[in-house]
Amino acid sequence: MDLFITGAGWITPLGESLGTVWDAILAGTPAPARELPGPPGGKPHFAATIPPSLVDSVARNPRLRRSSNISLFAASAALSALRAAGLDPAKPGKLALISAVCDGGVIYTRKFYDQIVRQGSGSPLLFPETVYNAPASHVAALLGLDGITYTLVGDASAALAATAVGIDLLTSRQADHCLILAAQETDWILCEAYCHWRLSTPGQSISIGSNRGALIADGAAAIVLSREKSPCRLHAVTDGVPFFRQSEASASLAAALRTLPASVPSRVIASANGSFTDHAERTATENAYGPLPTVFPKISLGDAFGAGALMQIICAMESLRRDPSGTILVPVIGLNHQAAAALVSPI
């Protein structure tokens, strides 16, 4: 069954406009890094954050008044995607919501646990926002959905797993449209954890191939998948192929690529983020297809882990909007679970 991306929306450290942010990516504009307050006595961390003013309007919604940044980002991207798809957020029809997160509401989680450590108890206002499905719950409430809502958690590959679930639901006609949503918020504790894994950079920018680590970023992305024709076709999404250690990541991506339709893509929107994934991804894609023109969006967007893969798909859409020729490969190597890939093509 042919499935199409009928709408997309994102919110990134560079803004919300699909076209403007895509231009910045093509120009190689670096992500705007900001210093985050670190643990007492600890080293500072840098992350690409979203200015609060960008989510002012959604933050005024009563349901989102107390929510964490991740839910505000998710709601903003979701509403943009629905509008772009021509769906009325007040009457979205038989819409399933599949959300992907990597670290969830980490700011409130850290604050809540900090209260426990310091005071022996935490605020009941914070705890509900720590659950992984809080963003999906809020977005479902904004849209009045009473049907299928799933939240998938994992590394960056979870967003492609969520897309695959959307494909399953559309193919089996359990839904007429699927809103695939992924969001990420930054916090110093996240930077600290990924630094311990040597996956995030202590610096303010990333260098592809350097293996110094990613610049962690705020962000959310959403796409609407549908059986209705649109100029952008989601040609294929592979299953995730797990890897138990980083040295296996390239082989996992290669295995995923072997399950794609046997045609050579015209270009690549890479998941490379300055970590071990860069070499693994380049090796797998070059072995499969030879050298291809490649765009590295995370130089400009930072790495919003949970949302990164959907941002790649939106980049592919924007690329096709400018040049509707060929098929675009979206490879994704997560940091600690799976590799997967998608193909996006013009109709």
Added chain:
Amino acid sequence: MQPNQPAVAIVAAGIISPLGRGLEATARSLRDGVDCVTPVTAFDVASARCHTAAHVPGTWIDDLRDTRKRRRLHPASLMMIAAMRELRAQDPGFAPQHFIIGATGGGMTFGEAFYRSLAKPADRRRAGWLANYNPQKPLLDAQEDAGFRIPGAIIANACASGANAIGHAFELIRSGRHDAILCGGYDCISELVFRGFDSLQASTPEKIRPFDAARTGLVLGEGAALVALENAARARARGAQILGCVTGYGISTDTHHITQPHPSGIGPRLAIERALGSANCPAESIDYINAHGTATTFNDATEGLAISQLFGNRVPVSSTKSMMGHALGGAGAIEAVFSLIAIREGFIPPNINFMNCDPAWDLSIVANQSRPATLRRVLTNSFGFGGANAALVIESAAGAN
């Protein structure tokens, strides 16, 4: 079920919970109505409202700490490995194409230790390992132990996660997209989540008494459960034993509030109605309801109302959380396996600590003692934060025909 859709068989299962490690031990405890709730000693609960939980004793998974690597694994990983090994031993020929798990917290206690370690420079060396708290880690550890390398997905729909994982796997097989899927759920007690429920005053300082007029809240539990789902025709063709089957799945989203269900019970009712519709069976054909039954004011009020409206007082109801507490993301999978055990062993597990039914509804609670029964079809409910609701219909092996 449509005439051309394949039946979905359960060909193997594995479980570890406070009620036991393995199906046999679990069946004994369920039948005996064992109360597994004990004082919490893993962290300081002196200032908390609730002081108890139902733990999986560490000694039950000690045998799995037999290599340097496994000694360092989080208990969540070890519980998943325990459940996986039991399942694999039952059906070594089961070859899953997918692995779908429900979980909410991952190795949260590692996350907590990571946070605390940041304040102590001496502990910082360990911090890199402690950062391995992601929910995908136990999934990977269990796969590696079993020698699988298959696509995985972790559904984190709060306390409905485990049921969602089984339900989604069921749909994937029934729609013909896959033939065999390994699915289930796990969760481990952590201080953060314990304190979270305490902060909401959802956990109780007393006994957990689901559906009782005097109920005062939940206690937390933990565990892992896995089921091997397979296209029944394919399972029969390879000579696999069919333990039971999944015949229905319903999911709904209640947007009323992030932690409280709509008082009308519409969320649970929709999930149950959709599960019955999916199984193409009338409410009268359900022989037992394994309720979500957390013993919180709001859950039991809405679930009790939904069950009353749809089933009257004809169907026996119990909440096994009365014995082992609430295993959150693992609960749906654990209770699906309990339902399978009840069908195979011919008894209804009890709702212990029960005194008087809440007069707001008229339910046939299986109070305090298990009851022998021939069960053909069981409904098991799971509801969670964020308005995530799921219900599964589990049937005897005859349902696979």
